[in-house]
Amino acid sequence: MNKLLLGIMFTVMIPVLLGSSQQAYAANLGIDDSTEGEITFNVDLNWEGGSNPVAGSTTIPGESAGFTGNWITLGNPGNPNPGSGVIYFVDPVNPNIVSDIVTASWDTPGFSSNISIDVQSTACGGDLGPLPAAFAGLGVTEPAGSIQIGSLFRDATTGNPVSIPPFLTIQFVSSDDSECPIGGEILPIETTALILAGAQSFSWMIPLVLSVLGIGLFVVSRKPENS
Secondary structure, three states: OOOHHHHHHHHHHHHHHHHHHHHHHOOEEEEOOEEEEOOEEEOOOOEEEEOOOOEEEEEEEEEEEEEEEEEEEEOOHHHOOOOOEEEEEEEEOOOOOEEEEEEEEEEEOOOOOEEEEEEEEOOOOOOOOOOOOOOOOOOEEEOOEEEEEOOEEEOOOOOOEEOOOOOOEEEEEOOOOOOEEOOOEEEOOOOHHHHHHHHHOOOOOHHHHHHHHHHHHHHHHHOOOOO
């Protein structure tokens, strides 16, 4: 009876303990592409095999940046192993136009896994060309906020789903490209504003036109009548 009870307790506790250990080892990576002209990587303490001394962020100026790190996966690999994948973010208005690209390559040689991630973004109003034919209908709409992208990677050639190694959360943060920074200030691109600006650019002509009309009327009024 005692052996049976111990067996039941062992069967119940092992998954609980494994689940707790997986949560303790799980690493988190944030990719922040919401600020024009820079990309920021945010990491927690579980990188580098759980010995990452300080959680923090690294900001890289420009429209492309890379990150490399390792974390504990208890020997569980990705699929395939080693493997690689890509995510094409597409324009919310035109889903055939690529706005950002995130690529990843990984391997699990032992108790931990390694990953390298590259991010290619665009300047406000720009794009990275058309979506590859193999990814027709598979592009991810560029978010105006944050989304989890760890499960969104696909084979770069076939477009088939691939899996990064487990116990890793990747968050991607983007922004609405309908707002572009002008002189350090983000101003929405609005048709109304453009029309008003155009009207103001011609406002200086109004006094001139009125003056010409006034002179014309004066000359006509002074013209002598035919005898």
